[in-house]
Amino acid sequence: MRPGVSASTIIAARVHYSDYPEPRSIEIPYTADFSRWRLPEPRPNGQKYHQEPGTGVRLYYPPAFFHHNGTPLFGLLDACAVLIEGEFKALALLECGVYTIGLPGITTYLKNKETGIRQLLPDLQATLVQERIKHVYFLGDADTCTNYAFGRNAAFLANTVRPDGIKVYLPNLPLSGPKGIDDCKEKLGDGFGAFFTNVIKEAILL
Numbered sequence: 001m002r003p004g005v006s007a008s009t010i011i012a013a014r015v016h017y018s019d020y021p022e023p024r025s026i027e028i029p030y031t032a033d034f035s036r037w038r039l040p041e042p043r044p045n046g047q048k049y050h051q052e053p054g055t056g057v058r059l060y061y062p063p064a065f066f067h068h069n070g071t072p073l074f075g076l077l078d079a080c081a082v083l084i085e086g087e088f089k090a091l092a093l094l095e096c097g098v099y100t101i102g103l104p105g106i107t108t109y110l111k112n113k114e115t116g117i118r119q120l121l122p123d124l125q126a127t128l129v130q131e132r133i134k135h136v137y138f139l140g141d142a143d144t145c146t147n148y149a150f151g152r153n154a155a156f157l158a159n160t161v162r163p164d165g166i167k168v169y170l171p172n173l174p175l176s177g178p179k180g181i182d183d184c185k186e187k188l189g190d191g192f193g194a195f196f197t198n199v200i201k202e203a204i205l206l
Helices: 007-012 087-094 122-130 148-164 181-201
Strands: 016-018 025-031 034-038 080-085 100-103 109-111 118-120 135-139 167-170
Touching: 007 087, 080 087, 080 122, 087 100, 087 181, 109 148, 118 122, 118 148, 122 148, 135 148, 148 167
Parallel strands: 080 100, 080 135, 135 167
Antiparallel strands: 016 025, 025 034, 109 118
């Protein structure tokens, strides 16, 4: 069970417990041949997730949720996608009918180790083009206003996609509330729709 995500959605996304790489890890399938695992406890170095070495940064498109789900809800603009950190937060919005792309971390780019040049995540670039996205809502946790990494990645995203006519919006969760959008959904219950509509209404154009 996860906050803000129904059991049926967890099952549909094929999320399950696994004894790899540690007992009671949670395996989160991305594709038929790639998964990430949420560790039962953070490791001493702070690591919370595991994935096989050399598999790179992947975007989370859970099974049966890839394509757009019709007219946007909650006041979202047409031809939009919500970009969010974390698979479970993505699932919380996907089951509301919101076209959502999950990031495995806050990062929106890769940096060339030799040149230092940053490049938009290839999978993200391909999705924006393929799905003809014109509006991206980059949604972080309630504390992202104090997170320099989030701001840096948001600015890079906006500057990179602007020449393609794509606008980036920053919805803000209240600092006084739950940390993540999945926690908000769990706590607010039937009131989540009105809450999220207001969050989207007040989103800042970056």
